[in-house]
Amino acid sequence: xxxxxxxxxxxxxxxxxxxxxxxxxxxxxxxxxxxxxxxxxxxxxxxxxxxxxxxxxxxxxxxxxxxxxxxxxxxxxxxxxxxxxxxxxxxxxxxxxxxxxxxxxxxxxxxxxxxxxxxxxxxxxx
Numbered sequence: 001x002x003x004x005x006x007x008x009x010x011x012x013x014x015x016x017x018x019x020x021x022x023x024x025x026x027x028x029x030x031x032x033x034x035x036x037x038x039x040x041x042x043x044x045x046x047x048x049x050x051x052x053x054x055x056x057x058x059x060x061x062x063x064x065x066x067x068x069x070x071x072x073x074x075x076x077x078x079x080x081x082x083x084x085x086x087x088x089x090x091x092x093x094x095x096x097x098x099x100x101x102x103x104x105x106x107x108x109x110x111x112x113x114x115x116x117x118x119x120x121x122x123x124x125x126x
Contacts, residue, residue: 003071007043014045014081015049015083019083021035023109024109030084031087032084032102037080041078042078042079044076044077045080045081046068046082048064048083050086051086053088054091063086067084067086067098082106
C-alpha cells in the first residue's frame with residue numbers, strides 16, 4: 001500500500017522544476033517545497049530527498065517509507081507537486097512527529113510560504 005507511481009515525482013527535471021519555481025517551508029525535521037503543476041484536477045505528486053548525512057541506507061529508506069505512508073493518508077490540494085527534504089533530526093523522530101511536521105508545513109505553504117524566485121530577485125545577483 002505504497003504511494004502509486006502516478007503520485008510520485010520520478011524524473012530529475014520534475015524535482016528541479018519544483019525546487020526552482022516552488023514555495024518553501026521548513027522546520028527542524030523537514031523542508032517542503034510546493035509548486036503548481038499546471039493541471040488543477042490532477043492528484044498531488046510527491047518527491048522525497050533524503051541525503052546521506054541523515055544516516056545509512058536503512059535509516060533513509062525507513063524515513064522515506066514513513067513519509068510515503070503519511071502523504072498517502074493525507075488530503076493535500078490537487079494540482080500541486082511537493083518535494084520533501086529530510087534533515088538529520090528526522091532520523092530520530094517518531095512517525096507522529098513527522099506527520100505533524102508535514103501537516104504544519106503544508107498549511108504554512110497554503111498561506112504563502114517563501115518564494116525562492118522572488119527572494120533571489122530582491123537580493124540581486126550573488
